Amino acid sequence: MTSDVRAVVFDLDGTLFDHAGAAARAVDDFLGELGVDPSDALRDAWAEAEEWHFDRWRRGEVDFAEQRRARLVEVLPLAGLRPRHDPYELDALFGRYLVAYRAAWRPFAGSAALLQEIRDSGRAIAVLTNGTEEQQRDKLVTTGLGDLVDVVCTSEGIGVAKPDRRAFERVADDLGVPTEACLMVGDDPERDVAGARAAGMRAVLVDPARDGGAAVRSSVLSVLRGESGTVRR
Template sequence: MIKAAIFDLDGTLLNRDESVKIFVDKQYKRLNKWLRHVAKDQYITRFIELDDRGHVWKDKVYQQLTNEFDISGLTWEELLQDYVRNFKDSCVPFPDLIGILKKLKHSGLVLGMITNGKGQFQMDNIRALEIQNYFETILISEWEGMKKPDPQLFKNASDELNVLPTECVFVGDHPEKDVKAAQNVGMKSIWKKDDQWNKVEADYVVEGLAKIPLIIDELNSR
């Protein structure tokens, strides 16, 4: 019996790729006095390349950008602070995010979230999506002192939800940090498809969030 659904954040609930594009465009306009010697498209493209879909923290990204583009009058630390302070205002949810969370809650499931990242930064993004109240537990790697795919993080989430790992589904976009890690502790895995990878050995594969309630219904009807 599935009693809990646990989610990743970036690339699963938050459309991070789209959010980053919107943020960098806004940052370029906001700080144009210091950045206008760089073409906007070039600034955005290079940021996205260096960011590596969030796998590189922005201190390194902005150090590289200030060096490459010879940005003066504005330090990489100030660019980083602008990112930390303002990224939340560019957060884009995947379609019908709140509708799906409501549906899962109404079906009697408890909901959790596990995300890698900086604690306050990720919490600001979760609040920007207005979804924090749907979750009984939210574990963020910096505050937990461990990162996915550490199995303890997944066990802690199920413990806090007062369910067994075998009574959970985990939904995420990363083959190792989400899918495999969840399977390793006995959770059912739902891979939210990402074209960056193929042949991911998940229990279920979805293009979007809409099918998740149907999958859980199917598991519980067996």
């Protein structure tokens, strides 16, 4: 590997960690506990509600617990359930979902091997994620990826979220390298790729859920070998 990239920055959910798969399995288990037969429609509704209300939290419109409660209030009626709009009851109910979600945590196939290969090349590795400090670090530890990462920056921890260029500048500063010496790897074209490029980083767009770990490895290593500095799908 001969390029001048000194550090590789990874997104977490959807890039190293199979969040969508874990959430889908967790919704099935959660609804099953409530006596509801899972369906594609309910899984899709949960995913859409999660994306919408989590973005509301990122924008500062609601606090973290409120966005979780809003998901339940929005989706459970579609399953024929009518939860009371009581914060304590909703929090307890969401806690049942979280148990199922955590039990389903898995890294994408090839994530650990790719991180190890990058480390063996002498480069530093960071994770930059728009999530909460406790949960995102727990994901890294639980999936066995934590020992392969040098720096972790969460939007909650640093007070700014992707695609704000300050998030990328912060992770580069924590790594001790300039942004132009970093490669960003992520699955979101706006938050990960456009944000990184605006901050001066190179970036690779990946989709491990669709393309598999081998394709992700090829995309990342081709840049590190100096073969390409372009965004890839």
